[in-house]
Amino acid sequence: MNIQKIKGNTFCIDTQMADIPFYKIENKRIILLDTGVRNQREELENLFKKNHFKVAGILCSHPHVDHIGNVAYFKEKYHCQVAMPAGEAWACRSFSNFKIYNNIHAPLSIVKKHYGHLIFDIDKLILEQQNIINICGIPFSIIHTPGHSPDHISMITPDNVLYIGDALISSEVMKGAKMPYAFNLKEDLESKRKLYNLSCSNYIIAHKGIYEDISKLIDKNIEFYQYRAKRIEDFIGEKVDWEKIFERVVERFHIHITSIFKHDVIERMLKSYLDYLVEMEKIEIILEDGKIKYKKRI
Structure with a gap:
């Protein structure tokens, strides 16, 4: 893992699976935008230790396992604030909720065994009509991009850097994607089109890349998802x-x-x-x- 400076106080951790942005505040404290998967925890911990970072806050784009894998752990260790879209926060409050949210065809005992690390308390809920969230005194602009998940959000740091989350995927990911996920594909395509209207300094995609312009990538995403739908129709x-x-x-x-x-x-x-x-x-x-x-x- 390595850290790349994007702009101002906005940085990005490059992992094999995803790019995890963070915003640096005073005294080596950072606000994470998502947390990656559980098996990346040790590497993330080593990276934080090496740079003397302390997690002060976590802003979650959505509660999929590859984005919230370390929220509970960091919250317990650093006593940090956690913010998440209100429409999906319920999924992380209990094992029963998580089982329902993910439509898991397994008894609750197995859900607890495999997903026990994904249940945690949320300090701040981001409402559907809310466009700004203050976490640790830092304002982040919220772009509601539902579709990939029911209440998925993208977020803009004070440096005008947009973390898109999973509202887009990179060209490299498309090459290996057999059936990219969207909870509501129609809504997901509408959210992708919404991104055309934004003008940010940089754009970070969770899976995976950092861009200065995303207009062509939006085109490719829409074409790719529609092509996959057409193949299934056939x-x-x-x-x-x-x-x-x-x-x-x-x-x-x-x-x-x-x-x-x-x-x-x-x-x-x-x-x-x-x-x-x-x-x-x-x-x-x-x-x-x-x-x-x-x-x-x-």
Whole structure:
């Protein structure tokens, strides 16, 4: 891991999986914008120790496991403030909530075993109509970019650097992405288009990169997600069971499912694309003989 200065007091930690921005305040205190996954904790700790950093605050873009993996740990160690969008903060308050939010097909005991590090208290809720959040006395502008998750946010530091979070993915990530995730694809595409209107000094994407201009990347993202939706549409014939569509997507996209949790993720991804195709009136969803089926619109 290494630290890159972006502008002013805005910096970025380059990890293999993601870019984690932070804003430096007085006395080596920092505000993290997301925290990465749990298995990056030791490296992050070593980096903070080397630079004499203390985490004073954490601003979460959304509660996916690769973004909140170290929130509970840092909160307990540093007694830092945590802020998160109100529409999703409930997911981190209990194991039952987390199970519901992620639609996990496993008993609560397994959820506790695998995701015990993701439950924590939130100090500040970011409301849907809220455009600024003050954390540790520092104001961050909030750009509401729902779609990737129900209440996803992007945030602008006082240096006019935008942390996009997962509202966009890089060209490199697109090359390896078989079915990029969006909770609500229609809303996600609208949020991507919203980013055209912003004028910031720099843009940081969680997965993964730092940019001075993102207009072409927005184009590529929209085209890529729509292309993936079209491919899934092509798997649907006159009437197809949900299970059959799932099998076709896994086979033709060469997706390897190695755990219950991976199965749940792929299921959530696919349902989002099917919902989008229904909303775009490309396919219909019907109930026949007690089974959910999809068919192409004529």
